[in-house]
Amino acid sequence: MSCIFCRIVGGEIPAEVVASDLENVAFLDVQPLADGHVLVVPRAHVAAIEDLEPAAADALFRMVQRLAGPVRQALDAAGTTIGINNGGATGQTVPHVHVHIIPRWPDDGAGSVHTIFPRHTTRRLPDVATAIRRAAAA
Ligand code: 5GP
Numbered sequence: 001m002s003c004i005f006c007r008i009v010g011g012e013i014p015a016e017v018v019a020s021d022l023e024n025v026a027f028l029d030v031q032p033l034a035d036g037h038v039l040v041v042p043r044a045h046v047a048a049i050e051d052l053e054p055a056a057a058d059a060l061f062r063m064v065q066r067l068a069g070p071v072r073q074a075l076d077a078a079g080t081t082i083g084i085n086n087g088g089a090t091g092q093t094v095p096h097v098h099v100h101i102i103p104r105w106p107d108d109g110a111g112s113v114h115t116i117f118p119r120h121t122t123r124r125l126p127d128v129a130t131a132i133r134r135a136a137a138a
């Protein structure tokens with residue numbers, strides 16, 4: 001088993017586990033962007049969010065929702081940024097689905113999700129919406 005998160009899920013290598021259930025394990029990121037930076041991972045090895053079984057996707061988001069409040073409260077944070085790097089092109093370094101939950105405080109120096117992007121677009125909204133609707137219906 002070479003996947004680092006599979007090895008954590010399997011108890012083969014240590015991690016600061018903060019919660020677990022039948023479908024997921026949540027543990028502290030070893031290189032936290034902030035105190036309380038948690039990763040929620042499905043037990044099943046799946047690289048991309050679109051490849052998760054529907055039940056596993058449901059369970060993953062339930063765990064994220066269950067932990068968002070406790071993570072914020074435990075760190076006395078004002079909120080949390082919750083995100084997924086989904087695919088190598090996005091900066092995903094571990095090819096096993098994981099949701100980042102990162103506590104946030106006023107003036108912590110981090111931006112919103114919007115700050116990741118230079119806001120470069122070339123296509124009209126209706127054209128883009130049509131393309132996505134077609135793909136989603138297929
Ligand atoms: P990504 O860039 O793929 O969205 O995030 C992967 C995250 O996994 C990084 O924030 C990194 O610090 C974390 N990480 C990588 N290896 C380990 C590990 O062995 N243990 C833990 N707890 N976190 C890890």
Ligand code: ZN
Binds near residue numbers: 006007046096
């Ligand atoms: Zn894995």
